[in-house]
Structure formats: structure tokens, C-alpha cells
Amino acid sequence: MTNNPRLGIMLMIATTFVFALQDGLSQHLGSRYNVLMVVMIRYWFFAAFVIAIARRQSGSIRNAARTSQPVVQIARGLLLSFEICVMVAGFVLLGLIESHAVFACYPLIIAALSGPILGESVGWRRWAAIGVGFVGVMIILQPGFGVFSPAALVPFAAAVMFALYGLLTRYVARKDSSATSFFYTGTAGAVSMTAIGLWFWEPMIPTxxxxxxxxxxxxxxxxxxxxxxxxxxxxxxxxxxxxxQLVFASTLGFVVFGETLRLNVAIGAAIVVGAGVFTLLRERMAARRRA
Structure with missing residues (x-):
């Protein structure tokens, strides 16, 4: 592995742009067809890609599938597939802007749960950032002000699920290679979504x-x-x-889907992102001290 931060940052920016486009396509298709069917077809292609990558990195599918913790690996794959369904439903209900504004809190949830689940140490500064971040989430949701919609809890549920997926990924990484984890991410999700999504098949127009x-x-x-x-x-x-990805997805929602950016969403998202970046930087500093 090389260490080229500038190239890594450029690739991460490209990654978030592509994922934002993916979210826009998911919103379009999810508003026209059953979300479970859309995610199922998406997983078929994803599983083929995952198997190809895992086979190349591990030498064979058997090597990629070898694990001493199959239950946790399968649970990870199932959790991510369900999270994607919930998040796409959030795009349909709320749009890209508000869904991503709420979903941006997932690193804070990971930080909050890393102690009880993984036994990691979380200092008072990061706990303070977590608290500030969730104040930002409350500003976005506006509970108790007469305009709160239960639909706003959908992307929050997706954020919790994705955070748990991230924590389980850290957990299995202690024993399994990234190729093995990637293999189960795609295959477990594809199997589960096929078992569910086939019951909701709908004909699609050529476009x-x-x-x-x-x-x-x-x-x-x-x-x-x-x-x-x-x-x-x-x-x-x-x-x-x-x-x-929040910036790119919000721009897409505004330009393509005609969404609006409410003031409370902008303020809350800025607080959440600021708290999240601070938390990531504190984790980086803690990792350097341990090294």
C-alpha cells in the first residue's frame, strides 16, 4: 500500500460524486417502482462485482469465503442490504437533501457505540462532539415545533443501521481480510434481497x-x-x-429534483458535519498516539 494523501483525497471526492449520482438514480427508480425490487437488481450486479474482486484478491472464491465468524459476516451483509432499502425509502419520502442531512450523523453514532460494542476508549472531547452533533440532528428534525414528520426518522434509522454495519466491519476485521468482508457484504445482501425482492417484481419501461x-x-x-x-x-x-457526498447529493436534489434547502436543515447539517469532522480528527490523533 502506498501513502499518497493527495491522490487519496481526489479519489474520495470522485467516490462521493459517483455515490451521489447513485442516490439520485435510486430516488428516481424508487419513486416509480417497488424499492425492494430496485435494490434487488442493484445487488445482483454488485454481488457479481464483489465476487470478482474477492476472487482476485484471495485467489479463489473458497478462500474469500473462509471465515471463523460466518454469523457476524452474514449479519453485516444483511444489515447493509436492509439499510440501503431504508435509505432509498428515505430518498423517496424526503428527498436527497434532507435524507443526507440526517444520515450525516452516522460517524457520530459509530463513535458513540464504539465503546460499548468494540471496547474502544471515547474521551470527553469526542463525547462533547457527539452531543453537539445530535443537537444538529434535532435542529434538522425540529421535533415539537408542529412541522416534524415521522418520515424524517427513516434516514435516521438508516444512519443507525449503517453505523452498526460499520462497527461490525471493524469487529470482523480483527480476524478476517478485507476481501472476505467484501465477499460477504455482496453475497449475503444479494441472497437476502433476491428472497424478498422477487415477490415485488414489476415490469419496467425501457427508459x-x-x-x-x-x-x-x-x-x-x-x-x-x-x-x-x-x-x-x-x-x-x-x-x-x-x-x-452531502454537498453533491444536495446539489443534485436542488437542480434535478427541484428540492429546497430549508434554513434549519442547512444549520443542522453544518453542525452535524462539523462535529463529525472533529470526531474523525480526534480518532486520527488517538491512533497516532497508539502507534
Whole structure:
């Protein structure tokens, strides 16, 4: 692995842009067809990509699938597939801007749960940042002001699920290779979504099949860029730039889908992102002290 932070940052920016496009395609298709079917087809392509990558890195599918913790690995894959369904539902209900504004709190949830789940130490500064970040989430949701919509809890639920997925990924990384974890991410999700999504199959018009193809390609390409990002730079150096997905997705929501950016959402998102970046920087400093 090389260490080229500048290239890593450029790749992370490209990754977030591709993932934002993927989210826009998901919103378009999810508003027209059953979300479970859309995610199922997306996972078929993703699973093929994952198997190819895992086989190349491990030498064979059998090597990639070898693990001493299959239950946790399968649980990770299931959790991510369900999280994607919930998040796409959030795009349909709330739009890209508000969904991503709420979802941006997931690093704070990871930081908050890393202690009880992984036994990691969380200092008072990071706890303070977590508290400030969730104040930002409350500003976005506006509970108790007569305009709160229960639909706003959908992307928050997705953020909790994605945080748990991230924590489980850290947990299995203690024993399994990244190729093994990536293999189970794709295959477990594809199996679960096929078992569920086939019951909700709907015919699609030819134009939307083109969009579906773009969704599948963008998903695989985005993960390829993410893999390359972590190959050329340390995660702590590039992770703060992952928040640019909020910027790109919001721009897409505003320009393409005609969404509006409410003042409370802008203020709350700025607080959440600021707290999240601070938390990431504190984790980076703690990792350097341990090294």
C-alpha cells in the first residue's frame, strides 16, 4: 500500500460524486417502482462485482469465503442490504437533501457505540462532539415545533443501521481480510434481497432499464473508487472528505429534483458535519498516539 494523501483525497471526492449520482438514480427508480425490487437488481450486479474482486484478491472464491465468524459476516451483509432499502425509502419520502442531512450523523453514532460494542476508549472531547452533533440532528428534525414528520426518522434509522454495519466491519476485521468482508457484504445482501425482492417484481419501461443499468454501474464503480482510495491513502486522511457526498447529493436534489434547502436543515447539517469532522480528527490523533 502506498501513502499518497493527495491522490487519496481526489479519489474520495470522485467516490462521493459517483455515490451521489447513485442516490439520485435510486430516488428516481424508487419513486416509480417497488424499492425492494430496485435494490434487488442493484445487488445482483454488485454481488457479481464483489465476487470478482474477492476472487482476485484471495485467489479463489473458497478462500474469500473462509471465515471463523460466518454469523457476524452474514449479519453485516444483511444489515447493509436492509439499510440501503431504508435509505432509498428515505430518498423517496424526503428527498436527497434532507435524507443526507440526517444520515450525516452516522460517524457520530459509530463513535458513540464504539465503546460499548468494540471496547474502544471515547474521551470527553469526542463525547462533547457527539452531543453537539445530535443537537444538529434535532435542529434538522425540529421535533415539537408542529412541522416534524415521522418520515424524517427513516434516514435516521438508516444512519443507525449503517453505523452498526460499520462497527461490525471493524469487529470482523480483527480476524478476517478485507476481501472476505467484501465477499460477504455482496453475497449475503444479494441472497437476502433476491428472497424478498422477487415477490415485488414489476415490469419496467425501457427508459428506466437504462437508469437501472446506470445505477448498477455507478454502484460498482463507486466501490471500486473507494477501494482504490484506501489502497493509496490512510482512511483517517480521506474520511472527512466523505461528507462531500452531502454537498453533491444536495446539489443534485436542488437542480434535478427541484428540492429546497430549508434554513434549519442547512444549520443542522453544518453542525452535524462539523462535529463529525472533529470526531474523525480526534480518532486520527488517538491512533497516532497508539502507534
Amino acid at each position: 428506466d432499464w437504462i437508469f437501472m443499468g446506470l445505477l448498477c454501474v455507478s454502484g460498482a464503480f463507486g466501490h471500486y473508487l473507494l477501494i482504490r482510495t484506501y489502497e493509496v491513502a490512510e482512511a483517517s486522511a480521506v474520511q472527512p472528505f466523505a461528507y462531500l
